[in-house]
Every structure is written in C-alpha cells, then in structure tokens.
Amino acid sequence: MRIRSHAFWMGLAAATALATPAMAVDLTITCRCVDGGVNSEQAKWIKESVIPAFTEMKGGDVNVTLTEFAGSDEQLTQQLALDFSTGAGPDVAGFDGFLIPSFVEGGLLKPLDALAGEAVTGWEGWSHISEGAQALMSYQDKPYGIALGTDVRMIFVRADLLRDAGIDPESWQPASWEELLETARTLKEKNPDSFPLQLNAGVPMGEATTMQGYWMALLGTGEHVTDDQGRYIVASQDILDTLNLYKTIYIDEKLGDQRAQLLGDGRNRTFANFRDGITAMLVEGDWFYRSVTAPGSEFAVENRDEVMTWAKMPAKEPGAGIRGQDFVTISGGTGFVLNPNTDEPELAWELLAFMNSKEQLNEFQKFQPRIRIRDDVPIPDSPFLTETSQELLPLTTARPNDADYNAVSAEIQRMTEAVVSGELSPEEAMKRYGEAVVRIVGEENTVSLL
Amino acid sequence: MRPFSLLSRSAGAAFLTPAGLLIGAFVIAPFFWVIYVSFTNRTLLGRTALNPEFIGLANYVSLFDAASFFTRGEFGFSLILTIQFVLLSALAGQAALGMLLAWMLQTVPKTLKSLTEMVVIAAWILPEVVIAFAWFAFLDYDNGTLNMIMEGLGLPKGDWLLSFPFWVIVVFNTWRGTAFSMMLFNSAFSSIPPSYFQAADVAGATSWQKFRDIGLPLIRGHVVTDLILITMWTFNVFTPFLLTNGGPSYRTEILPIYTYRVAFRDFEFGKGAAVGVIVMLINLVFALFYLWVTRRRARGVAA
Numbered sequence: 001m002r003i004r005s006h007a008f009w010m011g012l013a014a015a016t017a018l019a020t021p022a023m024a025v026d027l028t029i030t031c032r033c034v035d036g037g038v039n040s041e042q043a044k045w046i047k048e049s050v051i052p053a054f055t056e057m058k059g060g061d062v063n064v065t066l067t068e069f070a071g072s073d074e075q076l077t078q079q080l081a082l083d084f085s086t087g088a089g090p091d092v093a094g095f096d097g098f099l100i101p102s103f104v105e106g107g108l109l110k111p112l113d114a115l116a117g118e119a120v121t122g123w124e125g126w127s128h129i130s131e132g133a134q135a136l137m138s139y140q141d142k143p144y145g146i147a148l149g150t151d152v153r154m155i156f157v158r159a160d161l162l163r164d165a166g167i168d169p170e171s172w173q174p175a176s177w178e179e180l181l182e183t184a185r186t187l188k189e190k191n192p193d194s195f196p197l198q199l200n201a202g203v204p205m206g207e208a209t210t211m212q213g214y215w216m217a218l219l220g221t222g223e224h225v226t227d228d229q230g231r232y233i234v235a236s237q238d239i240l241d242t243l244n245l246y247k248t249i250y251i252d253e254k255l256g257d258q259r260a261q262l263l264g265d266g267r268n269r270t271f272a273n274f275r276d277g278i279t280a281m282l283v284e285g286d287w288f289y290r291s292v293t294a295p296g297s298e299f300a301v302e303n304r305d306e307v308m309t310w311a312k313m314p315a316k317e318p319g320a321g322i323r324g325q326d327f328v329t330i331s332g333g334t335g336f337v338l339n340p341n342t343d344e345p346e347l348a349w350e351l352l353a354f355m356n357s358k359e360q361l362n363e364f365q366k367f368q369p370r371i372r373i374r375d376d377v378p379i380p381d382s383p384f385l386t387e388t389s390q391e392l393l394p395l396t397t398a399r400p401n402d403a404d405y406n407a408v409s410a411e412i413q414r415m416t417e418a419v420v421s422g423e424l425s426p427e428e429a430m431k432r433y434g435e436a437v438v439r440i441v442g443e444e445n446t447v448s449l450l
Numbered sequence: 451m452r453p454f455s456l457l458s459r460s461a462g463a464a465f466l467t468p469a470g471l472l473i474g475a476f477v478i479a480p481f482f483w484v485i486y487v488s489f490t491n492r493t494l495l496g497r498t499a500l501n502p503e504f505i506g507l508a509n510y511v512s513l514f515d516a517a518s519f520f521t522r523g524e525f526g527f528s529l530i531l532t533i534q535f536v537l538l539s540a541l542a543g544q545a546a547l548g549m550l551l552a553w554m555l556q557t558v559p560k561t562l563k564s565l566t567e568m569v570v571i572a573a574w575i576l577p578e579v580v581i582a583f584a585w586f587a588f589l590d591y592d593n594g595t596l597n598m599i600m601e602g603l604g605l606p607k608g609d610w611l612l613s614f615p616f617w618v619i620v621v622f623n624t625w626r627g628t629a630f631s632m633m634l635f636n637s638a639f640s641s642i643p644p645s646y647f648q649a650a651d652v653a654g655a656t657s658w659q660k661f662r663d664i665g666l667p668l669i670r671g672h673v674v675t676d677l678i679l680i681t682m683w684t685f686n687v688f689t690p691f692l693l694t695n696g697g698p699s700y701r702t703e704i705l706p707i708y709t710y711r712v713a714f715r716d717f718e719f720g721k722g723a724a725v726g727v728i729v730m731l732i733n734l735v736f737a738l739f740y741l742w743v744t745r746r747r748a749r750g751v752a753a
Contacts, residue, residue: 074715204695263612403496404497414523
C-alpha cells in the first residue's frame with residue numbers, strides 16, 4: 001500500500017534535488033514466491049521482466065516492489081485476510097481462486113470493474129481468456145482477479161524405483177485403488193524402510209491436503225464434497241471408503257510416511273522423500289513438476305526426465321469414479337487479485353493487466369513453461385505439459401464455488417489428520433466432520449447419505 | 451482523618467483524564483467488545499463476516515459440549531492439557547527446580563553461584579524467537595544436536611517433536627522460566643539471618659532438616675507469590691507455538707494457542723472471543739487470589 005505523505009515528501013525531495021519526475025507512485029505486489037525458494041520462477045519473472053518493463057512503460061513515474069512471501073499458503077491467506085480487513089496490504093496480491101467466494105462474502109474483495117471501471121471492461125485480454133478460465137477467479141459472474149493458469153493432479157512416479165522392483169514404469173497405470181496399493185506393497189517389501197506411496201493428509205499442509213489428497217480419493221468413489229443441489233455431504237459410505245484408504249496407507253500397512261503428514265513442514269518432507277527415492281508414488285499437482293522438481297530448485301530430481309514419470313489417479317474400481325470415470329483429477333487456479341483498499345486502483349489494474357498481457361506471459365514461459373490462461377500465448381514445447389493436459393483436462397472437475405468451502409476444507413484437513421495420526425477411527429472422524437460442517441453451513445445445507 | 455493531597459480534586463481528575471481515555475479506548479472498550487462478539491457467530495471470511503447473528507450462549511455451549519469435550523483439538527482437551535502443562539512445567543518444573551537451585555546456591559562458592567545465576571538468567575532474558583529456533587535445531591530428528599549426542603552415546607535417535615511433543619514443551623517451559631523462581635527464592639533465602647543456620651549446624655542438622663524447618667517456613671510467603679505468578683504466566687504463555695505450532699495433531703495446543711488458532715487461523719471470531727472471555731475469567735480468579743494472598747501477607751497473617 002502506498003503511503004501518500006511518504007511518497008509526497010520523497011517526490012518533493014527528488015524533484016528539488018535531482019529534478020527527476022516528482023510524485024512517483026508506489027505499488028506493491030505480494031506473492032508466495034521467493035527468488036531461489038518457493039515459486040522461484042514467478043519471483044524472477046516479476047522482478048526481472050514485469051517490473052522493469054512496467055516501469056519503463058510508465059516512464060519511471062511508478063515504483064513497483066515485490067514482497068517475496070516465504071511462508072505457507074495458509075499464512076499468506078491469513079496475512080491477506082487481516083490486511084484487507086484493516087485497509088493495509090499490497091496493491092496486487094497472489095491469490096488462490098478457491099478463496100474468492102469466502103473473501104467476497106466477508107467484504108474483503110471488490111470486483112475488478114468496481115475498482116478500476118472502464119479500463120477493466122475494455123481490456124483486450126478478456127477475449128483471449130475462456131469463460132471457464134475467467135471463472136477460476138470469479139464469483140457470481142464477476143471477476144475479482146486474473147488466473148495465471150489452471151492445473152491438474154496426478155500420481156508422480158519414480159521410474160527407477162519401479163524398475164528396481166520389477167515393474168515396467170512405461171506401462172504402469174493402476175486401474176483401481178487395490179492395484180495402486182499392490183504396487184506400494186511390492187515396493188515396500190523390496191525396501192522396508194521406504195514409504196512408497198504418499199497421499200496428502202493433515203492440517204499442516206492446508207489446502208494441499210484437500211486438493212491433492214482427499215479430493216483425489218473421494219472423486220474416485222464417484223462422490224463430490226457437495227451433492228447436485230450444492231448441499232454438503234456429511235456422511236456417506238464414500239467418505240468412509242476414502243478415510244479407510246488413508247488408514248490402510250498410513251496406519252495399517254505404513255505404506256506412507258506418517259511423520260510427513262503430521263509435522264509442520266510436512267509437505268517439504270514429502271518432496272524430499274520423493275527426491276531422495278524414499279517415496280516412489282506421490283499424488284501432487286502439476287506444480288510439483290513445473291516448480292518443485294525443476295532443475296535448480298531445492299527438491300530437484302536428478303536426471304528428472306529419466307527417473308520421473310506420471311500416472312493417472314485411478315478410481316476405486318474401474319468406472320466407479322465421478323461421472324462414471326475410470327480415472328480422476330481436479331483443477332484449481334491461482335492468480336492475482338487487487339486489494340479493495342488500494343489507493344491507486346486504476347494503476348494497480350494497469351499493472352495486473354500488464355502482467356497478463358501477451359508479451360509478459362510469453363516472457364513467463366521462458367522462466368516456467370506452462371499452459372497459460374490466454375489462448376494467444378503458445379504452449380511451450382514440453383511433452384509433459386502436452387501429455388498431461390490432453391489426458392487429464394477432459395477428466396477434471398472443480399471445487400464448489402461457495403463461500404463456506406474454505407471452512408469446510410479446513411474440517412476435511414482435520415478429519416484426515418485424525419485418521420492418519422491414529423487418533424480417531426474413520427467412523428469417528430466422519431462423525432466429527434459432519435458435526436463441524438453442520439455448524440459451518442447450517443443443517444439445511446447438509447445431507448447424510450448413510 | 452482527611453487524606454493528604456498534593457493537588458485539588460479537580461486538578462487530579464484533569465491529569466488523570468488522558469490516561470483514563472486511553473485505557474478506556476484500548477483496554478475497557480475492547481474488553482466489552484470481546485464479550486459482545488462472543489455472543490455472535492462473527493467470522494472474518496464468509497457470509498457471517500458482514501452479517502453476524504446474535505446467537506446467545508451458543509458459542510459457550512459448543513465449547514462445553516460433552517460429546518466433543520475431550521477430543522483433541524477441542525476446547526476441553528486444550529483446557530486439560532493446559533492444566534497438565536501448568537502442573538508439570540510451572541509447579542513441578544520451574545518452582546521445584548528453582549527452589550532446588552536457590553537452596554544449593556546458598557552454600558556453593560561465590561563464583562560458582564554467579565556463574566549458575568548467569569546461565570539460568572540468560573535462558574530467561576534471550577528473545578523468545580531466538581530460543582525457539584535454538585530448541586528447534588536442538589531437537590530436530592535428522593540434524594538435531596540432541597540426536598547427535600544420542601547417537602554418539604550409542605542410543606537410538608528420538609523423534610522428539612513428533613513422539614513426545616507435550617514433554618518437549620514442558621521441558622522447554624521449565625528451562626525457560628526456572629530463572630525467575632530461582633532468583634526469587636535466592637533472595638528470599640538470603641534474607642534469612644545466617645545465625646539461624648549456624649545454630650542449626652551446631653545442633654548437627656542435615657541440609658534437608660535445615661531446609662524443612664528453617665528455610666521453607668521462613669519464605670512461605672515468597673513461595674505463594676511465586677506459585678501464583680508462574681501459574682498465571684504459564685497459563686497464558688504462547689511461546690510453545692514457535693516450537694510445535696500446537697501440533698502434531700493438537701497435542702501441544704494449550705489454551706493460548708487454541709484461542710489463536712480458532713480466532714486467527716480458522717477466523718471464527720465469535721468462538722475465539724468466547725474462549726477469550728473464559729480465559730479472562732480464569733485469569734481474574736488467579737489475580738483475585740493473588741491480591742487476597744498479598745493482602746493477608748501485608749497484614750502479617752500468612753508469613
């Protein structure tokens with residue numbers, strides 16, 4: 001957030017002393033991105049491409065700074081929620097699309113056009129962003145931000161470990177949970193100290209638990225978190241099946257690393273396990289390939305293109321998945337929103353639009369190849385991206401676009417944690433989840449299928 | 451008798467007004483605001499942020515719901531955990547250890563005494579964040595100092611923060627807070643005339659007898675003060691959060707951390723406020739008890 005008087009005096013001092021343009025305006029961007037750390041490519045893109053180009057375009061009247069936020073997604077959410085509610089915070093903020101409904105209902109975000117008016121509605125970019133992609137950062141048909149892209153989830157596989165166990169990684173594609181568990185058992189037998197399979201659970205991982213773990217299993221039972229009428233399902237055999245899958249992996253057969261799910265830095269531990277060959281099958285989003293294991297990062301996998309491959313997440317049984325599918329995945333979208341309290345809404349929008357211009361997204365591809373939100377930004381020559389998007393995008397689904405989802409998701413994290421820590425049985429954990437969800441959304445918005 | 455006064459009543463009131471306004475705005479108003487919020491379902495995010503409803507005692511009822519009271523991550527579990535934490539780390543840990551150290555310091559050479567004091571006090575005055583990081587590094591499973599020592603001695607490595615999180619914060623808080631008790635008891639023991647002990651020595655008393663019959667009875671008032679103060683502090687301490695985040699699985703979620711989690715991570719302001727009110731009431735009981743004891747002492751009843 002710009003501090004008016006500060007900018008004024010700085011500008012005045014600059015004007016008198018150096019006769020450079022006075023009254024330079026400050027803008028700040030925050031994202032969970034750190035040069036050399038998490039989302040390093042994004043930080044580099046903003047610092048090395050977006051900011052210099054934008055400053056040059058504005059003729060030096062603008063100072064843009066990037067605040068590199070090194071905490072977890074949940075900590076950034078906490079920071080932004082408290083900032084936006086008190087009128088503080090960055091002008092442009094990195095944001096996960098699923099949070100938009102709960103922020104909007106809480107009065108903590110404003111639609112882009114309400115903030116910056118005509119400039120938003122007339123932006124050339126909208127015609128290059130599909131409606132589905134706009135919806136990633138929208139609520140009730142109003143865009144609150146622009147997504148950088150969408151993602152898909154899958155099982156990342158260590159081909160070398162499978163090969164060692166006599167499994168051909170090229171053709172390996174489990175068709176059911178049982179086949180997935182069978183492979184994990186084979187690998188565990190081969191190396192009793194390893195944790196071959198990791199399906200995220202627990203509170204410390206936050207939304208990564210819900211998205212990369214719980215959803216990936218639940219969709220395989222044919223169920224969504226809500227029913228057709230948008231009511232939250234608080235009890236069902238499918239939830240129990242999902243929790244029992246967790247129990248099999250972490251409690252009964254110790255196929256997964258329980259510590260990694262319970263400790264504060266758990267997600268990084270799962271990354272390290274994969275890098276170190278302790279975990280052979282890790283269910284994660286394509287971010288894991290794009291950023292986490294990319295060459296030069298902390299969890300880079302050596303000879304990545306030889307030892308790392310992927311498989312689709314199977315439904316519980318063939319055909320048992322959502323919409324009768326054999327395989328499942330789910331997509332979300334992250335991007336940037338504008339602070340509703342920004343002093344410079346027009347300028348902040350200009351920056352946001354500039355970041356999402358064809359030129360800047362093309363620049364981004366050089367830092368991190370990815371399927372971009374704009375249809376006029378070519379997909380880089382990456383077999384991984386081409387393959388996964390062709391195979392998985394037709395199978396995908398999305399989280400409920402609902403203001404209560406965020407709170408329900410936190411309860412899902414608690415439910416899975418209670419099971420993988422061995423504290424509660426699946427039945428008890430589901431009962432507690434059901435009670436909590438009723439408290440959040442009200443009895444009339446829930447349904448029990450048992 | 452007319453009380454002596456430097457200023458007239460009105461001048462005194464005028465001087466007090468600014469402070470009174472500040473206290474009113476920043477202490478008393480938030481106090482009543484918290485009580486009010488605790489009767490609503492107000493949140494930071496979602497529908498109940500802009501349109502909170504008055505829900506009466508529902509927040510309090512849910513906190514004391516018998517069905518979930520003892521479940522990890524619920525209020526009751528945190529309350530019981532906090533009581534255990536206070537009993538073990540404040541009373542058994544800080545007070546008892548502080549007493550032991552203070553008693554032993556009475557007889558050791560002066561250099562050793564000041565050296566011990568320095569070390570214990572260092573643990574007390576270092577910034578909490580620094581301390582927490584040091585402990586984190588000490589206890590880490592893979593590269594921690596403690597596990598290196600264990601391995602050096604041929605003992606199995608321990609996964610301290612995951613297997614014994616509660617004991618970790620108990621030891622941590624004991625280590626952290628013993629200095630205060632030690633200093634308090636130390637000065638209390640020093641105020642006892644040496645002749646008492648010399649007389650006991652002549653009579654052939656053991657150290658334990660001297661402690662039981664001379665030392666302890668004469669500093670009883672200090673002991674009560676110490677116990678009440680450290681109980682209050684430990685009850686409200688937040689530092690273990692830096693070590694464990696309240697986890698794993700809520701096993702170190704003492705009340706201050708629970709309150710923080712409910713209010714500022716789940717953003718349930720209404721429920722968080724209700725917990726805050728209960729914590730305030732408990733603290734009020736401690737404070738009243740403390741005042742009652744100090745008054746009795748001032749009248750010479752207790753000591």
